[in-house]
Amino acid sequence: MDDLLTTMRALAADGLLSAADARACGLDRRLLAEAAARGEIERLARGQYLVSPAPDLRELHRSRSIAVVDGLERTGLSHDSGLVVRGLPTFAADLSRVHVTSTRRRKRVPPHVHHWVRRSVVLDEVVVGSTTVPALPVADCVVQVGLLRGGEAALVPADAAIREGSLTVDDLSAALDLVVGHRGVRSLRQMLAWADGRHETPGETRTGVCLHRLGLAYTPQVWIGQDRVDALLDDEPVVVEFDGALKYTDQDALVAEKIREDRIRSRGYGFVRLTWADLYDLGLVAARVRRAIDALPRRS
Structure with a gap:
C-alpha cells in the first residue's frame, strides 16, 4: 500500500489527484476508494482526491476549492x-464550505x-501552483464577503489586496x-472607505477599525527615529501597536521589543x-488610549 500511495503522490499536481489521471496510469476508482476508506487520501469532490495532507485548514480549503470548481462551466x-x-487573509470565515458563483443554478x-x-x-x-482555477x-469576492458577514470581514482582505497591488479603491467602488x-x-461602503494598503496584517487592519470607531484619526506605519510603528494618532503623540505575538x-x-518600546x-x-x-472590547481600547493620552507630559 505504501507503493500505491507513493505512486498516487507522484501523479498528483500540488497534492491533488484526479480520478481521470489516476485511471490513465492504471489506477481505477476502486483503488482510490479503498485508499480513501483507509484514510490515506481524502476525497474532496467528485473525481478529485487530496493525496498529500494539508498543513492547515486554509490549505485544505484551497485544495477543496480547486477540486470543487474543476470542470464546472461558467462557474468561479x-x-x-x-x-x-x-x-489573501480572511476574517471570521467558515472554511468548511466552498463558495462558487455562476449564472445558473445547479440541480x-x-x-x-x-x-x-x-x-x-x-x-x-x-x-495556484501548477493549476489555473476560475x-x-x-473586488467582487471582497464585497460578497462583506454582504455575507459584515464590513470587517471585507476590510481585512481588502487591505491586504490593496497592499499587494491586486486591488484598487476604484475596483471596490465599481x-x-x-x-x-x-x-x-x-x-459596507462606509467601512471599505477605510481600506488602506499601509496596514501590514489583519490585526493592524482591525486595530484601525477600533480607532475609526472611536473617532480617532491616525496614520499607519510611521517612522519614529529608527522605529516604525503600526499607528500614530494624528492629534496626540500616542503610538498604538497591535501585538499578535504576545507569546514571545x-x-x-521579548527583550528587543521592550527596548524598542x-x-x-x-x-x-x-x-x-x-x-x-x-480588539473585541472597544471600551477597553478606548480606556487604554485615554490613559496613554492622560499620562503624556503637558507643556506649560
Missing part, C-alpha cells in the same frame, strides 16, 4: 474561497459547497455599484499595545 470560486485561493450541490447565482459573472484565471475578481440596493451595502517565546525577541517612550510618545482579545 467566490466569497472567501476566491480570496483563499489567492493567498445537485454537495453539502460542503455553497452555490450562488448572479445574472452575470466575470471570471479571472488564478494561478474565480471572481478580488464592485459596490453592482450590488446597490442589497441590504447592508451602505454600511524567544527571550531575545522604551526608546519610543523616551522620545515623548505614549504607547498602547493591543492583542487579538483586546
Whole structure:
C-alpha cells in the first residue's frame, strides 16, 4: 500500500489527484476508494482526491476549492474561497464550505459547497501552483464577503489586496455599484472607505477599525527615529501597536521589543499595545488610549 500511495503522490499536481489521471496510469476508482476508506487520501469532490495532507485548514480549503470548481462551466470560486485561493487573509470565515458563483443554478450541490447565482459573472484565471482555477475578481469576492458577514470581514482582505497591488479603491467602488440596493451595502461602503494598503496584517487592519470607531484619526506605519510603528494618532503623540505575538517565546525577541518600546517612550510618545482579545472590547481600547493620552507630559 505504501507503493500505491507513493505512486498516487507522484501523479498528483500540488497534492491533488484526479480520478481521470489516476485511471490513465492504471489506477481505477476502486483503488482510490479503498485508499480513501483507509484514510490515506481524502476525497474532496467528485473525481478529485487530496493525496498529500494539508498543513492547515486554509490549505485544505484551497485544495477543496480547486477540486470543487474543476470542470464546472461558467462557474468561479467566490466569497472567501476566491480570496483563499489567492493567498489573501480572511476574517471570521467558515472554511468548511466552498463558495462558487455562476449564472445558473445547479440541480445537485454537495453539502460542503455553497452555490450562488448572479445574472452575470466575470471570471479571472488564478494561478495556484501548477493549476489555473476560475474565480471572481478580488473586488467582487471582497464585497460578497462583506454582504455575507459584515464590513470587517471585507476590510481585512481588502487591505491586504490593496497592499499587494491586486486591488484598487476604484475596483471596490465599481464592485459596490453592482450590488446597490442589497441590504447592508451602505454600511459596507462606509467601512471599505477605510481600506488602506499601509496596514501590514489583519490585526493592524482591525486595530484601525477600533480607532475609526472611536473617532480617532491616525496614520499607519510611521517612522519614529529608527522605529516604525503600526499607528500614530494624528492629534496626540500616542503610538498604538497591535501585538499578535504576545507569546514571545524567544527571550531575545521579548527583550528587543521592550527596548524598542522604551526608546519610543523616551522620545515623548505614549504607547498602547493591543492583542487579538483586546480588539473585541472597544471600551477597553478606548480606556487604554485615554490613559496613554492622560499620562503624556503637558507643556506649560
